[in-house]
């Protein structure tokens with residue numbers, strides 16, 4: 001079968017077409033910030049292994065105004081990341097429970113928030129009291 | 132507003148006999164408090180410019196024919212009141228990510244070919260097939276499992292909301308994958324294993340990056356983003372079990 005003649009717009013600058021697309025890109029970009037933070041911690045570990053002098057200069061870098069600003073940005077990115085993904089989480093979880101008595105979206109998101117709060121508090125407790 | 136107001140519609144037009152480039156054309160259309168955007172297009176066609184081309188049928192948001200981009204967002208033109216778009220101007224374009232045949236009419240061929248590819252039809256069990264006149268029983272709870280996905284009217288708004296479909300035309304896309312999930316979730320269906328190859332392919336669920344806009348624009352509350360992303364979990368689970376237990380029955 002012959003197809004009719006058509007015209008089609010290309011995808012250049014597609015993210016400018018809808019605020020929803022920019023929100024999506026922001027959500028995805030937050031993982032880059034979090035990856036960067038993980039690399040920074042890894043570098044700290046390397047410096048610690050290398051000896052007291054590199055460790056101290058790494059600490060100096062982390063506590064410098066630029067270092068603190070970057071960490072504040074990473075923290076903001078982590079908040080956006082967690083909020084957006086916990087909100088989307090029910091979409092990715094296969095139905096839980098039997099037909100007619102399925103676990104609701106709020107229960108799934110809340111469970112994720114509770115789990116993350118417990119883990120964060122446990123880590124904080126360990127850092128403050130345990131180590 | 133008062134009856135007798137007019138609103139400006141800016142329409143992106145393209146005709147095959149003027150193929151070089153699309154062009155914008157503006158129309159000043161009178162409207163009443165209960166006029167829909169589709170009625171404005173019909174007013175243009177009847178009274179102002181008979182060459183303007185668009186699709187419609189039911190004019191009550193159930194046939195899925197009248198989709199177009201309204202101020203950049205995919206919408207059913209029969210489902211929008213002009214008074215909500217006032218004072219305008221209203222920007223009208225053909226549905227994004229599809230080839231345009233003429234003005235607001237797009238070519239749905241790609242979607243029509245993807246529907247059979249996802250097995251969007253019920254495959255009854257052998258005994259049900261053998262006795263076609265006996266009813267297939269289903270409880271309300273079993274029906275609730277797929278009912279939402281079964282509300283799709285094939286309007287394709289979700290494809291226009293999906294940048295991944297625009298970037299990767301092979302992607303089966305939101306509605307087709309929601310209809311795959313619709314049949315998988317039906318207690319009368321036995322066709323699940325035959326749908327898995329399409330589901331697990333790159334062009335199946337894995338081309339989706341959960342932009343999620345499909346679910347936001349769907350006029351029927353189908354939630355294709357949920358159908359696709361739950362199937363990603365199922366696809367990953369099958370992959371792992373296949374590695375651990377080669378030759379297992381799916």
Ligand code: SF4
Pocket residue numbers: 282283284285286287288289290305306309345348349350351352353354355
């Ligand atoms: S899933 Fe919703 S937006 Fe997509 S074709 Fe079906 S009814 Fe339209």
Ligand code: FES
Pocket residue numbers: 186187188189190191192193194195196197198207208209210
């Ligand atoms: S004319 Fe049928 S959905 Fe709009």
